Amino acid sequence: MFFRSIRFSLTLWYAVTLAVILVLFSSFIYLVLQNQLTKEIDRELLTVAEAVASPTLEPFRRAGPSVFDQVLEDFIGNRLTGKYVQVLDGGGRTTASSKSSEELRISLSKAASRRAWAGKVTYETKVSLGLYPVRTISYPIMENGRLMQIVQVGSSMREAAETLDKVLVVFAVSIPLSLSLWSVGGWFLAGRALKPVDFITRSARKITAENLGLRLEVVNPQDEIGRLATTFNDTLERLEDAFRRVKQFTGDVSHELRTPLTILRGETEVGLRWAREPEEFRELFRSNLEEINRMSKIIEALLEISRAEEGGLKLELTPIDLGDLLGELVQQSRLIDQEKGLKITFTAEESVTIRGDWLRLRQVFMNLLGNAVAYTPAGGEVSVVLNTSGGFARVMVIDSGVGIPADDLPHIFERFYRVDKARNRNDGGCGLGLSLAWTLTEAHGGKIEVVSELNKGSVFTVYLPLHPSA
Secondary structure, X not given: OOOOOXXXXXXXXXXXXXXXXXXHHHHHHHHHHHHHHHHHHHHHHXXXXXXXXXXXXXXXXXXXXXXXXXXXXXXXXXXXXXXXXXXXXXXXXXXXXXXXXXXXXXOOOHHHHHHHHOOOOEEEEEOOOOOOOEEEEEEEEEEOOEEEEEXXXXXXXXXXXXXXXXXXXXXXXXXXXXXXXHHHHHXXXXXXXXXXXXXXXXXXXXXXXXXXXOOOOOOOOOOHHHHHHHHHHHHHHHHHHHHHHHHHHHHHHHHHHHHHHHHXXXXXXXXXHHOOOHHHHHHXXXXXXXXXXXXXXXXXXXXXXXXXXXXXXXXXXXXXXXXXXXXXXXXXXXXXXXXXXXXXXXXXXXXXXXXEOHHHHHHHHHHXXXXXXXXXXXXXXXXXXXXXXXXXXXEEEEEOOOOOOOOOHHHOOOOOOOOHHHOOHHHOOOOXXXXXXXXXXXXXXOEEEEEXXXXXXXXXXXXXXXOOOO
16 A cells, blocks of 8 residues: 555656656766867877977987987876877888887877877777776878878876765765755655645545535645646535425425325225225226326436436427417417416517427426416416527417415425415416426527516526528
8 A cells, every 4th residue: 555655656656757867967077077178188299299200300200219208298297197198200110219108009090090180180999908097199290291200198087086986975975965855855845735635535435325415624625636626616516506406306306295195095995895886986996096197297307307317218209380389289278277267478579490409498488488378377368479589489478376485485496396375276287297397498599588477477488599591
């Protein structure tokens, strides 16, 4: 578990990243320093070679070692310290040389000889008899384009090598030490950075289905951890709402189905005990059939809503003249409760064609019209208005009924929700009509809006997309 923790992973990645950076940086410094030291040696070698190749020393370039050394000391001085000088003819034979250490004696290479014949200076690093390599310069002396002599100067790279070794030692000590200190610091910083995550983890473990009302504390909503906590709280809020809806749905279903089942059981028990005549049994069966039909409507409505929410509702989309459909439904709604003497009118400003499922849309508008007729007092008025607005067909179902309290308006499209004063069996309905209308309208790409004032009436407005040809 320790090695799988985010804290360990962060510290490890920090350490690996730092190690790569330090190694690359140290390598860069080492190569730059090595290049600079080599250039410094080359400048000294070139100075000595040019001095030896000068016309002033021409009479002495064929002298013996003792005379040659004295001349070099007089003309070059301290620059000759630690260096070996020799003069060769065009064939590579030594004509004069200094008395330097034997490990500095380097023979002329074939490459240097070829470049000398071309009049080019050659720098080379060669392995000597000593511990350190030797840096040499082969400097050609030309006359009328012809190679006359080659001045070769060699110098031990001991000082440069010792300097580079010291730098390597510094890197070998400082890099592991820096990595160790950074790992400790990285572990500490990672722990501080992940402390809010650990706090969120402990807080989240306390949240269960029984206390979904708990929320995580958000210290800084602008940083990454704060946004994570805010998102988690939003998820909890949606879950709490979903759990609440499930509990409410379960309770409402139980309530709605318990009532007809209780009636069925009671009437059946009474019938078995007291009914004797065929007419009494027929009355019992009629009553039972009403309750069975009521339960069937509840179950069918629930199935329709569930299919629509899960995307399993298949719509048979065809071009529909909405005016014809509404005109037919308005005519049928006048037969619902003729004793009330309601005035039911239909107004269509123009011919409106949509693409939809005729049966499903009939359910939507029949539910709205049925509610308007049911909750409008005798002598009231119900009107249906059809027009278009912003690429949508707009259908307004207006009634002069009892209205809906403002507190109930946000919930009227929830399953089994009914305004308290209308929640009785005599008024009919099971609280699923508006929920089903909402779901079917959304399945058609539309929406429903409602405006209502208590004791003055309600206006339900349905928006449906127009047919593309319109």
